[in-house]
Amino acid sequence: MTDAISSALRIAASGLEAQSTRLRVVAENVANARSTGEGPGTDPYRRKTVTFTSEIDRLTGAEIVRVKDVGLDRSQFKSEYDPGNPAADGNGYVKMPNVSPLVEMADMREANRSYEANLQVVKQARELINLTIDLMRG
Template identity: 40%
Template sequence: MNLEKIFRISASGLKANRIWMTVVASNLANANTTRTDDGQPYKRRTVIFEASSLEDGGFRNVLQKENDYYGVKVVDVVPDGRDFRRVYDPSHPDANDEGFVLFPNINPVEEMANLLEAARAYEANMTVVDTSRQMALKALEMGR
């Protein structure tokens, strides 16, 4: 595997994990948002990843099976399908006639675990980039 591919694979992971961390931060920031522009509570969002080919598209990829998948990409950021939390608070401005307020379907503990996982994956990709760079520099030094 050449150095360029290693950097491209790690860069795809860095980009995907940065997007994931941004989505998790948005979820945490809106954990108590009971009304958005559409009048509904904020809906937790989640990231959909997919293995991706970093090579140029087209006929060449079909013929070169060794270049199947090299990296990851974010396919979509989708709303979570879980139901909203119902909390009884008749004094809340968004309470319905029965006194219940719908809150986002966000569990802060789950979001923090996701944030840690994304941060560690990001760090792992940075370690790959740094180690590959150091190995390339050592190889150049050996060639002197």
């Protein structure tokens, strides 16, 4: 039973770590949703993405999740007419980040739910360990 609990804890811990990274990247994207380039023609902030991979944990043999890469979203930048902006081109258009706050909020909710689910696994495993200790005492 302790091997199963140990595996569950390792799987949940890897999920917590992965979702924590995902939440950090989403927060960075939201914070930079209006960050333009420094001057005319320069690129604004480019949205970051997180890619996961699964691997076998050497200690327990369980399949765990890891962050494979924090990459860049290569989708097009938006343009907004804002001639007073220092990053505006000759026609008054500014390149805006390829960040959609709506997409980021949905991603944040999903990451938060996954984080909470993994946290519940840790709490349940802790309760099982405490119950086992109590049984061994009495």
